[in-house]
Amino acid sequence: MLTAADLAGNAGAGDDPDPFGRFGEFGGRFVPEALVPALDEVAAQYAKAKSDPEFLREFDHLLRTYAGRPTILTEVPRFAKEAGGARIILKREDLTHTGAHKINNVLGQALLTKRMGKTRVIAETGAGQHGVATATACALLGLDCVIYMGEVDCERQALNVARMKLLGAEVVPVANGSRTLKDAINEAFRDWVTNVDHTYYLFGTAAGPHPFPEIVRDFARIIGVEARRQVLELVGRLPDAVTACVGGGSNAIGIFHAFVGDKDVALYGFEAGGHGLESGEHALTLTAGTIGVLHGSRTFVLQDDEGQTIESHSISAGLDYPGVGPEHAWLKETGRATYRGVTDAEAMEAFALLARTEGIIPAIESSHALAGTIKLGRELGPEAVILVNLSGRGDKDMGTAMKYFNL
Amino acid sequence: MTTLASVFEKARAENRAALVGYLPAGFPTKEGAIAAATAMVEAGCDVIEIGLPYSDPLMDGPTIQDAVHRSLLNGTRIADVMHTVEGVAKTGAATLVMTYWNPVYIYGAERFARDLASAGGVGTITPDLIPEEAGPWCAASAAAGIDTVFLVAPSSPDERIASVVECCTGFLYAASLMGITGARESVGSAAEGLVKRSRAHTSIPVCVGLGVGTGAQAAEVAAYADGVIVGSAFIRRLLDAPDEATGLAAVRELATELAAGVRSR
Ligand SMILES: Cc1ncc(COP(=O)(O)O)c(C=O)c1O
Numbered sequence: 133m134l135t136a137a138d139l140a141g142n143a144g145a146g147d148d149p150d151p152f153g154r155f156g157e158f159g160g161r162f163v164p165e166a167l168v169p170a171l172d173e174v175a176a177q178y179a180k181a182k183s184d185p186e187f188l189r190e191f192d193h194l195l196r197t198y199a200g201r202p203t204i205l206t207e208v209p210r211f212a213k214e215a216g217g218a219r220i221i222l223k224r225e226d227l228t229h230t231g232a233h234k235i236n237n238v239l240g241q242a243l244l245t246k247r248m249g250k251t252r253v254i255a256e257t258g259a260g261q262h263g264v265a266t267a268t269a270c271a272l273l274g275l276d277c278v279i280y281m282g283e284v285d286c287e288r289q290a291l292n293v294a295r296m297k298l299l300g301a302e303v304v305p306v307a308n309g310s311r312t313l314k315d316a317i318n319e320a321f322r323d324w325v326t327n328v329d330h331t332y333y334l335f336g337t338a339a340g341p342h343p344f345p346e347i348v349r350d351f352a353r354i355i356g357v358e359a360r361r362q363v364l365e366l367v368g369r370l371p372d373a374v375t376a377c378v379g380g381g382s383n384a385i386g387i388f389h390a391f392v393g394d395k396d397v398a399l400y401g402f403e404a405g406g407h408g409l410e411s412g413e414h415a416l417t418l419t420a421g422t423i424g425v426l427h428g429s430r431t432f433v434l435q436d437d438e439g440q441t442i443e444s445h446s447i448s449a450g451l452d453y454p455g456v457g458p459e460h461a462w463l464k465e466t467g468r469a470t471y472r473g474v475t476d477a478e479a480m481e482a483f484a485l486l487a488r489t490e491g492i493i494p495a496i497e498s499s500h501a502l503a504g505t506i507k508l509g510r511e512l513g514p515e516a517v518i519l520v521n522l523s524g525r526g527d528k529d530m531g532t533a534m535k536y537f538n539l
Numbered sequence: 540m541t542t543l544a545s546v547f548e549k550a551r552a553e554n555r556a557a558l559v560g561y562l563p564a565g566f567p568t569k570e571g572a573i574a575a576a577t578a579m580v581e582a583g584c585d586v587i588e589i590g591l592p593y594s595d596p597l598m599d600g601p602t603i604q605d606a607v608h609r610s611l612l613n614g615t616r617i618a619d620v621m622h623t624v625e626g627v628a629k630t631g632a633a634t635l636v637m638t639y640w641n642p643v644y645i646y647g648a649e650r651f652a653r654d655l656a657s658a659g660g661v662g663t664i665t666p667d668l669i670p671e672e673a674g675p676w677c678a679a680s681a682a683a684g685i686d687t688v689f690l691v692a693p694s695s696p697d698e699r700i701a702s703v704v705e706c707c708t709g710f711l712y713a714a715s716l717m718g719i720t721g722a723r724e725s726v727g728s729a730a731e732g733l734v735k736r737s738r739a740h741t742s743i744p745v746c747v748g749l750g751v752g753t754g755a756q757a758a759e760v761a762a763y764a765d766g767v768i769v770g771s772a773f774i775r776r777l778l779d780a781p782d783e784a785t786g787l788a789a790v791r792e793l794a795t796e797l798a799a800g801v802r803s804r
Contacts, residue, residue: 163669165689165690165695166695167694169699308608322598322718325719328717329717426595426641428667439641439645439646440594
């Protein structure tokens, strides 16, 4: 059974935000005053829920009987040959119901929605995985569901648009700005401020205004809690490194968090390098961005010298975002985690490699973690044990893959 | 330089509400924005808010998004915003900048406040800055001698109103409804109650914005508020006009209608 400590970690361990939602200088709330009561209500409900045995039982039940938890570990020796022979172990979030780690957070927040008595759920989505997970939870719990998705993403993740529609959600294509995740978030906030009395904004990543970074982290935290136990059992010791891809940061913080206190475990987040740093077409928020405010949070942002957001680029819709969650900004500043870039080409190579060597087709997002892990494995050598968050499966990416590889 | 205090004093003496008009800098063009704001002042606007165009205006509806997008495509920079403020302040209207927080944060709060004051600006409205995060901006503004206007909304409980007015100088911006900017068929029914609740916490003027676009609506709001704020309706006139001269005439006409509205208490 999921415990309060599994959900929220060790209170007082120093890795929770302050009452204003700040992780060091990062986070906080930069939102219209109109939304503050709603955010306060979400925070208060979550504070009650996280130590309520009834809530823990409900969440645990859904994770086990619906999402398919615990997810397994898979060691990938044939793939690892490319990675300097290090032991590489995948945490298989791709095997969850709906096919990505997003379902964990969504089920938690959907239960909160119910507790708050809201009847309508809105969400943004990039790759469509968060949208699919949200539409799924809404179908399960009988909630109205509206998903905002950039036009560019609707096209490259068309399969997921169809899935959401089949699940009964309304999908609203967003045609402003870069027509990707950033603009979908803007549009979702506009909806929320208009309909906040009966609507819950089910935020999809560990970013945004307080309390979302903390709530999303906690609901994704189960990934690392399970994996830490499982690796100890499998290997007899903790891994040398834990790796994940970073878009807004939910799958990464989800697997990192249980290891933050393990000082000998290195944490690596891999961002989307797009066409490379020099090209200017990338989503290297932590690697190449500067501190600013985007979507309600002070964090690293891709922006120009006057604070205008610069459009990101990535072959992967889920990583194509010019901001990042504040806790990652803090883990970077404190040096606890290291963030690096992986280009489109490197990610696609790793995507194909895992398919050919291990019979697993990963999401292109997760392929960034795999590509980064290949390099890291070569650096750490054959004695190293590396735990990778395989955040999702690649079915949704077959259109992109067909084009990329001429399949 | 005309201060906000003097504007509201004058309006009160004339037993009317003040008229506040919004326009983004750089729209329809750099000089066109000054010309449009000047027309608005000549036709009766007491206060002008110059919008600082931002890439992610999440409090704004389609009309302002469109104008701001065009302004950014025109290459509008913060120096242009200051230039616009300078031009508009010369008309004798109290001139504010309405801006999301990030551009100010990146420009540097002290520097922004100082440059705005030197341009003749009298303050800012910051729609995504709440009291918990406003400390540095309030300090910088006080040091530069400019006002800080913050928002309350129908959803704001009394405790929130109390903390928002703590940081407000100049006036309090009461959002008439839950939502984003844009002209509406009717002004939110919650506005009057919000103004009443706000007055229990402050003696500074309370202005109402969001959704106001006609003389009749201005009159309705002027019955209970100290000021009436109109943005999208002006922009709509400029967006719909086939050329700048027609747009200016339409803006002037709307300002005249609104100015009559705020006088029909
Ligand atoms: C499979 C998968 N991995 C990763 C991400 C990136 O999001 P985050 O950084 O929040 O984990 C997404 C987002 O859509 C995703 O679908």
